[in-house]
Amino acid sequence: MLLKCIRAENLKLRHSCIWAACVLIPLIPAVMGTFNYQNNLGVLTREWYSLWTQITLFYSSLFYAPLIGLYCSYLWRLEHLNNNWNVLMTNPVPVRNVFLAKLAVVYWVTLLTQLWIGVLYFLCGKLCGLPGMIPGQILVWLLRGTLAAAAVGTLQLLLSMVIRSFSVPIGISLTGSILGFIISNKGYSMYWPYSVMLLGMNANKSEDSLRHGPIPFLVSLCAFFLLFTGISIWYLKKKDVRA
Template sequence: MLKNAILTEGLKLRGSKIALPIILLPLISVLLGSGNYAVNPHELTNGWYSLWTQVALFYGYFFYPIIIAICCAYIMRLEKNNHNWNAVMTYPVRPRTVILSKLIIIGFISLIVQAFLIILYLTAGLLLGVKGSFPLDILNFCLCGFTASLAVAAIQLYLSMVIKSFALPIGICLGTCVLGLGLCVTGLWMLYPTSLLVKSFSALNQAALSPLEFILFFILSALYLFVFTRLAIRRLTRRDIVTP
């Protein structure tokens, strides 16, 4: 049943314009980051890591969570149009399956975006003549970023379900991106999923998470994911969300 629900969610996105931000925002991030790297060769002397800090500055702090927010708002908007929730709830599918299928689709999109970013980053580094071998730490940063993105997706799916406006949940995400950056700078990166995302990309200090931070990071990501997924499932089971 879950497999069929996931395939259905994928079909709903076919022919949509959701691919536009998925392609453009990582590309813009790499172009801006590469430009900063190219014009500051004397300050950015740590090769691939320096290039990564410049790319992640735009991508990890703002563009990546915004991509997640846009996808969540769009996938929920499809159900809100013409009271489609009523039709969904007439299907022999549990609310849990509906929410999980949407979350899995967003996770799949997030994974594609991360892979696309790595390709763009590697291409930019080669074109800029960055010396040294490709650091595997970058893959670790991206894996942690993907994990945090699932927690962000759970929150954004819930907000997009509760809020009727398409743009407002995206605006809230943008605000929490600024909040997440501030929390990370002050050392309180564990307080919100967007701050987990900022911490995961390690653009502030070019250092990977310590073993203790790594464990705490994954525990908190799982906790946020579980709590907000449960909230979304609980809301979907309530009658008022499926009535006109």
């Protein structure tokens, strides 16, 4: 049943604007970060690591979470139009499968976005004349950032489910990212889902933020994931059809 729901959600992405956003929007932080790196070579001397700090300064703080918010809002958009919510509520499908299917699709598109930003990072590095290949540690940071998207993805799906507006949840994700950047700098990353994502990406840092161990990061990530998933499924179970 869950696999059928996932296939149904995937059908919504065919010929959608999501793919254009997935490809084009990451180009903006990649260009901005590379430009910043090129103009500060006297200070940024750690080559690949320094380029990473500049690209993630923009990507992780301003674009990553809003992209996830965009994906989530799009998947809930059809349910909020006309009487589609009533159709959803009366379908003989467990509501947990509805939510988990949307989450799986959001995570799949997010994974593609992360792979694309990794490719852009490599291409920008080569355009800047950086030697060799991407350091393996940075690939780990990309993977961690992808895992951390589970916390933000579940929260944004919850927001997009409750808020019928397409753009408001995306705006919340942008605000959450900016607050996350501030909270991270104050050392409270584990207590805010957007900060957890920044921590996973090791955004704007050339030294590993989790060098003392990933356990607190993983515990925080799992806690946010279970919390927002549980609230979302509970809400769907209690929500009735709309008159």
